[in-house]
Amino acid sequence: MKDTGLKAVGFDVDGTLIINIGYCWETFHDRFGVSQKIRKRLKGRYLDGQITYKQWGSKEIAIWRELGVKRDDFIAVIKSLRLVDGAIETLNVLRQTGLYLFILSGTVSIILEEVFPTHASLFDRVAVSHILFDDAGRPVDFDPGHPLRMERENKAAELESLCQETGFAPEQVAFVGDNDNDVGVLRASGLGIAFCPRSKNAACAADAVVEIPDLKYVLPHILKRVARQ
Numbered sequence: 001m002k003d004t005g006l007k008a009v010g011f012d013v014d015g016t017l018i019i020n021i022g023y024c025w026e027t028f029h030d031r032f033g034v035s036q037k038i039r040k041r042l043k044g045r046y047l048d049g050q051i052t053y054k055q056w057g058s059k060e061i062a063i064w065r066e067l068g069v070k071r072d073d074f075i076a077v078i079k080s081l082r083l084v085d086g087a088i089e090t091l092n093v094l095r096q097t098g099l100y101l102f103i104l105s106g107t108v109s110i111i112l113e114e115v116f117p118t119h120a121s122l123f124d125r126v127a128v129s130h131i132l133f134d135d136a137g138r139p140v141d142f143d144p145g146h147p148l149r150m151e152r153e154n155k156a157a158e159l160e161s162l163c164q165e166t167g168f169a170p171e172q173v174a175f176v177g178d179n180d181n182d183v184g185v186l187r188a189s190g191l192g193i194a195f196c197p198r199s200k201n202a203a204c205a206a207d208a209v210v211e212i213p214d215l216k217y218v219l220p221h222i223l224k225r226v227a228r229q
């Protein structure tokens with residue numbers, strides 16, 4: 001019989017591990033005053049395939065640089081964000097259970113470094129993007145990370161990459177996410193959990209929906225599906 005017991009759990013960041021946020025890029029744009037018209041034009045060019053994800057991120061960062069935004073301004077925005085309730089406790093339980101834990105997110109590393117500085121010790125793999133700053137604190141470039149060797153923002157394809165690398169089958173992986181960009185990976189994984197979903201599509205794509213904003217409520221769904229050791 002095929003072993004579909006869970007061996008790994010992945011998490012989105014914006015709106016899942018970190019709250020008071022939908023997508024961090026939108027939050028930064030809102031706070032730095034970038035017009036909807038400019039954002040829509042760039043997003044459209046990306047969606048039409050005219051620019052890559054890396055080029056899209058680099059262009060947005062160039063806009064912030066031209067506006068005179070510095071690293072401290074990002075930090076000021078990040079101060080309004082916080083780690084979701086129950087995060088540490090939940091991640092510790094999952095680790096003790098022997099599950100491989102990973103982050104798969106379009107967020108940027110500066111957010112995790114500020115809000116969740118101990119994250120590296122809790123996760124086996126962290127796949128996020130990076131804003132690069134110069135010595136004066138100006139944002140100068142974008143590194144999409146590519147830790148899973150795929151174009152970013154296709155989380156289902158990134159899950160496939162992770163599975164090839166680790167030897168897990170997608171059915172042995174649970175994923176916790178909240179928004180439209182999680183739909184593919186929620187469907188592709190063995191247990192998709194929509195956590196306080198901001199998107200109806202994410203809720204529909206998931207096997208379970210948790211509406212209480214405390215991460216420990218994902219535990220019962222995951223633990224009953226854990227592989228027998």
Ligand SMILES: [Mg+2]
Binds near residue numbers: 012013022177
């Ligand atoms: Mg999210």
